[in-house]
Amino acid sequence: MxxxxxxxxxxxxxxxxxxxxxxxxxxxxxxxxxxxxxxxxxxxxxxxxxxxxxxxxxxxxxxxxxxxxxxxxVYWTCEGCGGPIAAARLSARPTARTCIGCASPSTAQTRYRR
The missing domain is CATH 1.10.287 (Helix Hairpins)
Structure with a gap:
């Protein structure tokens, strides 16, 4: 980093x-x-x-x-769901703050509509 x-x-x-x-x-x-x-x-x-x-x-x-x-x-912790962020994701994108599930557009849209 x-x-x-x-x-x-x-x-x-x-x-x-x-x-x-x-x-x-x-x-x-x-x-x-x-x-x-x-x-x-x-x-x-x-x-x-x-x-x-x-x-x-x-x-x-x-x-x-x-x-x-x-x-x-808290580097390894998703800001969206509180779960872990995969090492491969952080290796590819060291500034990621969410897991891949929370980063996907369909998940993010659902989460923010509530």
Whole structure:
């Protein structure tokens, strides 16, 4: 989990540097890139980077939450039903907070309708 968090934090830093570069490029250019047939617009790049940054922030939050669940001794316990989360599920998705049964759409819909 530490390695995954370090990788996500590195990606977040890289995306921030890219964001700064796009913002700087937008400030230095006076041309109309919105109609440039040669490539993506600055607005598009800003939106793409913003979405990626939000995704990575979510990953970091999930990894921090998983680390806290581990410290609290509830990492292996499903937040939905209180049963165990399979080792294979946590191996594939270390930030999982529910067992596969509670994570399935039909189970989640039934649970939340009540």
């Amino acid at each position: 530490r390695q995954a968090r370090a990788e996500a934090a590195g990606l977040a830093d890289s995306l921030m540097r890219q964001w700064d570069g796009v913002v700087e490029a937008a400030a230095l250019t006076a041309n109309d890139d919105e109609h440039d047939p040669e490539g993506p617009t600055i607005a598009y790049e800003r939106e793409r980077l913003q979405a990626m940054r939000e995704h990575v922030r979510g990953e970091l939050t999930d990894l921090d939450r998983a680390a806290q669940r581990l410290r609290d001794g």
